[in-house]
Amino acid sequence: MQLVDIPIDQLVPAPYNPRIELKPGMAEYERLKRSLTEFELVQPIVWNRRTGYVVGGHQRLSILKARGDAIAPCVIVDLDPAREKALNVTLNNERVGGDWEPDKLIDVLADLEELPDFDATLTGFSADELDELLMIPQTDPPVEEPSTESDTVTAELTIPIERWERIRPEIDRVVATHSLELHVRMPNSSEA
Known part of the structure; x- marks a missing residue:
């Protein structure tokens, strides 16, 4: 080279x-x-x-x-x-x-976020994206208008369990970006 x-x-x-x-x-x-x-x-x-x-x-x-x-x-x-x-x-x-290894990415970001004098946005993720990836709750949750069945669309995704962990960050991003409500039902568990 x-x-x-x-x-x-x-x-x-x-x-x-x-x-x-x-x-x-x-x-x-x-x-x-x-x-x-x-x-x-x-x-x-x-x-x-x-x-x-x-x-x-x-x-x-x-x-x-x-x-x-x-x-x-x-x-x-x-x-x-x-x-x-x-x-x-x-x-x-x-x-x-290739894609991110979600657990490893979250571990690295969490390590950086916890450092007292380090700005984790140096990774290229914004503060909001870091909060979303690390599932840090917003301090002031947005106030949303209640919806009724007549003004909502319900969509159902079926995802093979072996692909769930790889796809989940993308789904979480869409949910957060568009302020959507998500219900997840895992095999042998109740609705989450």
């Missing part, structure tokens, strides 16, 4: 990059900007010598440009255009990286 510092004004973003471009003010942009401020650039930009395009790190490059950095460390690859595009998608494909 070749690692070289390249002037930022010579790094050309790939015009085909399928990722949504983050802009200042967007939560994701601000989180990444904070990460770069706190930890610096720990994942170099990936640059293709053959085409001159950035293959990976477009969002990081955007933030480096905005803050006035002159150079960026880059991993140099030498790929034909088809392989370059495949690498671009692979580097940005969350299915390639």
Whole structure:
């Protein structure tokens, strides 16, 4: 692997990059900007010598440009255009990286949250997301209008027990995001 510092004004973003471009003010942009401020650039930009395009790190490059950095460390690859595009998608494909191991993630976040002088939002999760993941109750629960059967939709999901722990964080996120009511019935148990 070749690692070289390249002037930022010579790094050309790939015009085909399928990722949504983050802009200042967007939560994701601000989180990444904070990460770069706190930890610096720990994942170099990936640059293709053959085409001159950035293959990976477009969002990081955007933030480096905005803050006035002159150079960026880059991993140099030498790929034909088809392989370059495949690498671009692979580097940005969350299915390639895998999912969180929910119990381990919660353990790590809980450890960080308990540290007296540490800001656990450095993980990239917002304070609300941390509360949700760690199941910390809100201090002031939202006041909701009572609903009636006529103005609600009841949906039932059937999930194989072996997939429940993997899917549960996603369901919890949807429930919290949309202030939904959820009833879970586990095998050989009453409604929870």
